[in-house]
Amino acid sequence: MVKHTFTLFVVLFVLTTSGIAAGDVERDRKARVALALSATQSGPTVAPAPRVVTLPNYAEAYRRAVGRGEPLVLYVGCDGRHPIERIPNAVVGVTAELAGYDPGTVVIAYPREGRVFVHVAVRCPDHGESVVKSVQEARMRIVAPSGKSEEAPVPLNWDVRASR
Numbered sequence: 724m725v726k727h728t729f730t731l732f733v734v735l736f737v738l739t740t741s742g743i744a745a746g747d748v749e750r751d752r753k754a755r756v757a758l759a760l761s762a763t764q765s766g767p768t769v770a771p772a773p774r775v776v777t778l779p780n781y782a783e784a785y786r787r788a789v790g791r792g793e794p795l796v797l798y799v800g801c802d803g804r805h806p807i808e809r810i811p812n813a814v815v816g817v818t819a820e821l822a823g824y825d826p827g828t829v830v831i832a833y834p835r836e837g838r839v840f841v842h843v844a845v846r847c848p849d850h851g852e853s854v855v856k857s858v859q860e861a862r863m864r865i866v867a868p869s870g871k872s873e874e875a876p877v878p879l880n881w882d883v884r885a886s887r
Contacts, residue, residue, distance in 0.1 A: 778807065782878035784816025789834045794842070794861040795875075796854065800826025801847040808851070813858050822876050829854060832875050833861040840864075840872035 779787065781797060788795035794813045799821045801807065809815055824830060827847040831854065832839045842861040845853065864872070 778815055778817045781816055781818040781821060784814050785839055785875070785878050787816075788814040788832070788839055789837055792834055792865060794858045794865070795830075795832040795834070795839055796858060797821065797830040797832070798847070799824045799828045799830060801829065808854065810855060810858050812862070830875070831857045831861050833865045835865060838877075839875040841875050842872065 778784075778798075784795055784797060787793075791814065796808075796810055796813050796815045798807050798815075798817045800819055801817070807815065807817065820826065821828075821830065824844060828844050829847060830841060830844045832841045834840075842864060843857050845857065
């Protein structure tokens, strides 16, 4: 009889504590959710710092313009004079110097048949609307070239490979 009473007591104890444990688990889950929500709602959201994207050099920009069929905007010796603009649907590059062009020049060119032709060259302080307009004109010349255009200097290829 004592054995049955003890067994009954153990069974009742296990059943009641498992119910308490289940209630504790639910209560703990709700507490964790409340803490997580309160942590996400407090204070202003801070945006991540912008990525610093390096602009391609002349050789890389030339290759991208020919490969993508997009106009090339090349800032020659303009580093630090003014902010370099990103222009949609155009390849933007920088170089310290380019044969035939003075430092402080923005060269706008267009690709055609695997080569790049100069559309116009403007002075560095000239930026904004005039550069965007020149890029749009260069884009039209990709499809329908008009007149004789000067070919842009072809960058040197330093990709040396061993032959067998």
